[in-house]
Amino acid sequence: MDTSVLRISQILGYYPISLPNQPKSQKNQNNKPNLIQYIPILLFSFITIVDVFMIFAYLFGYVQGKGDTNITRKLISTTLYSTLVLKATAHTATSIFVRFRIFLGRKQLLQFHTDFTTLVEYFSIFSNPTGLESLKIKRNRYEFGLKVEVILVGFICTLLITDLWHGYLTDAGRGATSIYLTVIPATFGYIQAIFPYLLAYFLNWYLEMLRRLEESHSTPVELRIELYSRLGRNVSAFVRFFGTSIVFDMAHSVMRIIFSSYFLASSVALPYKTVRGISSDTLTVVGYLYLVFMLCKKGSQLGRLSGDFIKSCDEPGFLKGDKFFEHKRLFWVNSRNVKMKQIWIETDYFRVNLGLIAPIVGTVTTNLIVLMQFQNSDKT
Numbered sequence: 001m002d003t004s005v006l007r008i009s010q011i012l013g014y015y016p017i018s019l020p021n022q023p024k025s026q027k028n029q030n031n032k033p034n035l036i037q038y039i040p041i042l043l044f045s046f047i048t049i050v051d052v053f054m055i056f057a058y059l060f061g062y063v064q065g066k067g068d069t070n071i072t073r074k075l076i077s078t079t080l081y082s083t084l085v086l087k088a089t090a091h092t093a094t095s096i097f098v099r100f101r102i103f104l105g106r107k108q109l110l111q112f113h114t115d116f117t118t119l120v121e122y123f124s125i126f127s128n129p130t131g132l133e134s135l136k137i138k139r140n141r142y143e144f145g146l147k148v149e150v151i152l153v154g155f156i157c158t159l160l161i162t163d164l165w166h167g168y169l170t171d172a173g174r175g176a177t178s179i180y181l182t183v184i185p186a187t188f189g190y191i192q193a194i195f196p197y198l199l200a201y202f203l204n205w206y207l208e209m210l211r212r213l214e215e216s217h218s219t220p221v222e223l224r225i226e227l228y229s230r231l232g233r234n235v236s237a238f239v240r241f242f243g244t245s246i247v248f249d250m251a252h253s254v255m256r257i258i259f260s261s262y263f264l265a266s267s268v269a270l271p272y273k274t275v276r277g278i279s280s281d282t283l284t285v286v287g288y289l290y291l292v293f294m295l296c297k298k299g300s301q302l303g304r305l306s307g308d309f310i311k312s313c314d315e316p317g318f319l320k321g322d323k324f325f326e327h328k329r330l331f332w333v334n335s336r337n338v339k340m341k342q343i344w345i346e347t348d349y350f351r352v353n354l355g356l357i358a359p360i361v362g363t364v365t366t367n368l369i370v371l372m373q374f375q376n377s378d379k380t
Contacts, residue, residue, distance in 0.1 A: 001117070001120055001139070002139065002143055002147075003019050004147065004150075005146065005147075005150055005194075005197055005198060005200075005201040006019055006198070006201065007019060008150065008154075008194060009194055009195070009197075009198040010037060010040070011040055012040060012044070012191055012194050013040040013041035013042075013043070013044045013045070013099050013103075014041075014098065014099065014102060014194060014195055014198055015102070015109070015198065016037050016038055016040075016041050016102065016103050016106050016109075017037065017106055017109055017110045017113060018037060038103070041099050041100075041102075041103050044095065044099060044188070044191075045096055045099055045100060045103075047184065048092050048095050048096045048188060049096065051088075051092055051180050051184045051185065052092050052096075054177075054180040055085070055088060055089075055092075055177075055180050055181055058177045058180065058181070079371060079374040079375045079377075080266065080375065083259055083262060083263075083371065084181055084182065085181070086255070086259070087185065087186075087255070087256075087259045088180075088181050088182070088185035089185075090189075090251075090252055090255045090256070090259075091185035091186065091188050091189040091192070091252070092185050092188060093248075094189075094192060094248050094249060094251075094252035095188040095189075095191070095192055097245070097248050098192070098195060098245045098248055098249060101244060101245050102245065105241060108241055109241060112234075112237050112238065112241055115234055115237060116202065116205075116234055116238075119209070119230055119231065119234050120205065122227060122230065123208075123209050123212060123227065126212070126216070126219070126223065126227060140204055140205055140207075140208030141208060141211070142204035142207060142208060143204065146197065146200060146201065146204055149197065149294075150194075150197050153193055153197070153287065154194075156283060156287065157190040157191070157193055160190055160280055160283065160284075161186075161187050161190050161191075163276060163280065164182075164183055164186055164187065164280070165183060165187075167276060168182075168183045189252075189256060192249065192252065193287070193288075193291065195245070195249050196249065196253075196291045196294065196295055199242060199246065199295060200294060200295065200298060202238055203295075203298040203299070203302065203345070204298070206231065206234075206235055206238075206302055206343070207298065207301055207302060207305060209227070209231050210231070210302070210305040210306060210309060210343075211305065213227060213228060213231075213309055214305065214308060214309055214312065221313070224309075225313070225340070228306075228309060228340065229340075231343070232306075232340075232341070232343050235302075235343050235345070238345075239345055239346060239347065243347040243348060244347070244348070246295075246345070246347055246352065247347050247348070247349050247350075250292065250295075250352075250356075253288045253291055253292050254292070254360055254363060254364065256284060256288045257284075257285055257288050257289060257292075257364050258363075258364050258367045258368060258371070260281045260284040260285045260288075261281075261285055261364065261368050262368055262371045262372070262375075263277070263281050264278065264281040264282060264285065265368065265372060266372070266375055267281070292356075292357075292360060293357065295352055296352055296353055296354045296355075296356050296357055297354060298345075299344065299345040299351070299352035299353040299354075300353040300354045300355075302343055302344065302345065303342050303343065303344050303353060306342045306343040307342045309340075310340050310341075310342065313340070
C-alpha cells in the first residue's frame with residue numbers, strides 16, 4: 001500500500017504517527033513514542049503562534065516603528081487592509097487548529113490508522129484469496145491520479161510560495177508588518193492544500209473497496225455484507241476523527257476563494273497592479289475551487305456506490321435463505337430484513353457531496369459583492 005501522501009502529510013505536520021512499511025511486523029514499534037515525528041507539527045505550530053502574536057501586536061500598537069501607526073489605522077479603516085487581516089486570520093487559525101486537533105488526538109489517529117490498514121488487508125485477501133500478487137492487490141485504481149495531482153499541486157504551491165518570498169525580499173519598500181500579515185500566513189495557506197489530499201487518500205481507498213464489492217458477484221453474500229459493515233464502521237471512525245477539521249478546512253477554502261476573488265477584482269482598478277499578483281490570485285481561486293469540488297465529488301461517489309451495493313442485495317441471486325452473522329446476531333439476507341445504510345461523509349454541520357457546490361458558489365458571490373460595495377464606499 002503506497003503511503004506517499006501520508007508521509008508528505010507527516011512531514012508537514014498533519015499526520016503525527018509512525019508509518020512502518022509492514023504494519024503487522026512492526027506493530028510494537030508503532031506503539032513506541034517517536035519524538036522526531038512531533039517536530040514538524042510543533043515547529044509549524046510555534047511559527048503560527050508567533051505570527052498571530054505579532055499581527056495582534058502591530059494591530060493594537062504594541063510594536064512601535066516607522067509608519068506603524070499609519071499602517072494600523074489603514075488596517076482597521078479600509079476594506080482592503082481589513083480583508084488582509086481576515087485572510088491572515090483564516091490561514092493561521094485553520095493551520096493551527098487542524099494541526100493541534102490531529103496532534104492532540106494522535107492516539108485515536110493511531111487506532112484509526114491501524115483499523116484502516118487492517119481493513120485494506122481484509123479486502124486484499126477478499127479480492128485475491130490465493131494470496132498471489134499481493135503487492136498489486138494493495139493498490140487502488142485512483143492511486144496514480146492522486147499522485148499526479150499531489151505532484152502538480154505541490155509544484156504550483158512551491159512556485160507560489162517562492163514567488164511570494166522573492167517578492168517580499170526584493171521589495172525595498174516592504175513594511176515591518178508585511179511578513180507577519182501577508183507572507184507567513186499565505187505560506188501556511190498554501191501548505192494547507194495538502195490536507196484535502198490527505199482526506200482524498202482515505203476516500204480513494206473507500207471507493208476502491210466499494211468497487212471491489214460491486215465487482216465480486218461470485219463471492220458469498222455473507223462475506224460481502226460483513227466487509228461492507230466493516231467499511232461503514234471505518235468511514236464512521238474517519239468522520240469522527242477528521243469531521244471538525246474538514247469543516248474548518250472547507251471554510252478556509254471558501255474564505256480563500258472569496259478573498260482572492262476580491263483581490264483579483266479590486267486589482268483591476270489599482271494603478272500598481274502586477275502580473276505577479278493577478279496570476280497568484282487567479283491560480284489560488286482556481287486551485288481552491290478544485291479542492292472543494294474534488295472532496296465533494298468523492299463524497300457523492302461514496303454515497304452513490306454504497307447505494308448501488310445495497311440495491312444489488314435485491315438481485316435474484318441472493319436467496320432469502322442465505323444468512324450471516326454480525327455482532328453475534330443472525331440476519332437473513334433480504335433487503336426488507338437487513339438494515340444497511342448508505343455511506344456518507346457527514347459532519348456535524350454538512351454532508352460532503354456535490355450538493356454543497358451551489359451554496360458555496362452563492363456564498364462566494366454574495367460576499368464578493370459585499371466586499372466590492374465596501375471597497376467603493378471607501379473611495380467616497
